[in-house]
Amino acid sequence: MNAVDEIFEMFKRHGGEAYFGEPVSQTEHALETAHQAEQENAPPTLMVAALLHDVGHLLHGMGEDIADRGVDARHEAAGEDWLSHRFPPAVTEPVKLHVAAKRYLCRTDPDYFDQLSPASVRSLELQGGAFTEHEARAFEAHRYYGEALRLRRWDDAAKIPGLEVPDLEHYRSALEAVARTSRALT
């Protein structure tokens, strides 16, 4: 099975599950995140990152209430690991950094914390809380820092129940094209 078929299969199998304490499913959340990327004319790699940023949740099969049970599944690391065999760093790095981006924004944007959903506030604690000043500066040095912040903003806004957005099929050609660039690198 190629990478794109695997992704479609995973969404089919687990995408209907709730997105941790939010009023949307995993698939709805992914599609709403990717749609914002497309609307902002993000490059295909970042749009694919937006679509797949929570693929770690679809992989780990830990149920939908892990934050409530006090478990941080480190989904960003699981997702990055899985994606790294299939996609280039322009996809995997923003995915890896999307939790760090939340911790960064909690440190640097005074209004950011207030707009987080209750579930996101709960998981923040498990993820280590807001960055220190030193951690924030280190984060800014990362090559994909800007992309990670864009992805994070889309992620936080992608929790609207019933929003009409393009379906998964809409992203098939972009997924295939970006996965191909990864194969060309190896």
Ligand SMILES: [Fe+2]
């Ligand atoms: Fe997310």
